[in-house]
Amino acid sequence: MTSLIRPVKIGAEKTKVPKTKTVTKHHEFQMNKTYGQHLLKNPLIIDAIVEKSQLKSTDIVLEIGPGTGNLTMKLLESCKKVIAVEIDPRMAAELQKRVAASPFAGHIEIILGNFLEVELPYFDVCVANVPYQISSPLVFKLLSHRPTFRSAVLMFQKEFALRLAANPGDNLYCRLSVNTQLLSKVTHLMKVGKNNFLPPPKVESAVVRIQPFNPPPPINFVEWDGLIRLCFSRKNKTLSGIFRVKSVIEMLHQNYKTFCALENKMETDEMTEEKMKDLVIRVLEENESLESRSSKMEINDFLKLLNKFHEVGIHFK
Template sequence: MPKIRAEKKSRQHGAVQKQGINFKTQIGQHILKNPMIVTSMVEKAALRPTDIVLEIGPGTGNMTVKMLEKVKRVIACEVDPRMVAELQKRVQGTPIQSKLQVMVGDVLKTDLPFFDVCVANLPYQISSPIVFKLLLHRPFFRCAVLMFQHEFAQRLVAKPGDKLYCRLSINTQLLARVDHLMKVGKNNFRPPPKVESSVVRIEPRNPPPAINFKEWDGLVRICFARKNKTLGASFRQSKVLDMLEKNYKIHCSIHNIPLPPGFSVKSKIEQILDKHNFEKKRARSMDIDDFLGLLHCMNEEGIHFA
């Protein structure tokens, strides 16, 4: 008889089954299993005994337990009831049980409580919305130490001229100081994700810049839609001009400013860009001060983006 090959067993699959949990990778369940990485993330957060820590996606609680030993309270936000049960079972009957507070539900649809520090191995598909949910949260928190997909982390810290420099980069850096802490390989997770990961530290600017963030984001969105084009080309698009003309007419109506005969928003925009030497600039090489200057010039002339 032909020899029958034994079915190859996956060590990772065996470990998951041994725990009795099938992780849902479609919602980003990749549990950080390397205790050295867990310890390093907790240390980078510089936790204090009086701190209240927000953890998003605690999973089976590898990082949660480490933090509970160091802080006043950990608020763990988890969408999967199975993970909630696993986490509660892990601390049940221990001295740290009373310091754990669990919030069950989607963190993006939940009002965040007060916290001092956020530490999390995030589901990667919610990376961008959770960054801005945290940065726009009040009162201010001290810092966040977060695990992201490596390329997303690179975008957060990218500087003008970098290949990955984008709207995400400048919006985040406007509101916070962002530092890349360490790269984390796939095999530090169970089950391993398809991408490399990185840990980033985000420290909100307090006080925040004195600008209307919706206005700022409206301007940056136009400029980075084609970041390699000149600003002159970006602002000549018909959809952009239609939106700015509508906003300008509202501005004039509110402030009782008569529209001059034959008014052209295209000509007005071109005059502003040319007067302040922005016509030939490109978003890919402009820093925060450049965009603040452009926003100020536009607003002074009644051009608004929100």
């Protein structure tokens, strides 16, 4: 069930106000480890994140996990409205109280609930110190949101951030890199040390900018991810080695039978597993991909390969 509880909307029209100084507050309540709570306390880091967000005065900004509002207060200085999604009622109450006592009381909406479960309203930019345990589903929920937002400036665990931005040939280049970069441009912005948080996490952090492609590529993402999942099961192995495995051929053969049934085609009985294997190898040969390794392939290489497989009726879902 979605835990969306009474979005809080405070105030009315926006007025010109002097900029306020970010103040890090210490609170009596304990951080909740279940939610991965680490409050960003360094005003210089907060200022840098807001600057790199390139906000406009007309922007509606989505913030995920605002905590007690250190970043929120700086965002409010630069945009029209902040929509803050917070799962912890204590944090939401603290944020509401803090904003209500400021000149920005009319420009925030607080949604109490789990970000992965709530329905997101329209927003132009997303800025967040992300709860690290939901990093991957959070990224793909954002990228599936419509209408497409302009950009997201997000802080993740350092290794996760580097995986998002990794290029072919990098040690951290992986399925996450390829899937994210199919749908968006990812730029690494800066590293953030653990001592900039209260309490300090056990890992270093980094900030990236994600800019969704608009319009998104005209591709069936489930099909795409099926191919990418298979290719990166052993990313340093040749595609020839990956696609000759018996369990892979069995899976593709079953998919082919399903495809033929759905398309009312009669080729099902003619296609044996041995013929499927020959067909797969032929596609790889014609695409000059037999000796290719996923760890060094670019987005366009995977797109071309997927199209070649589709041309002969081979599918991955």
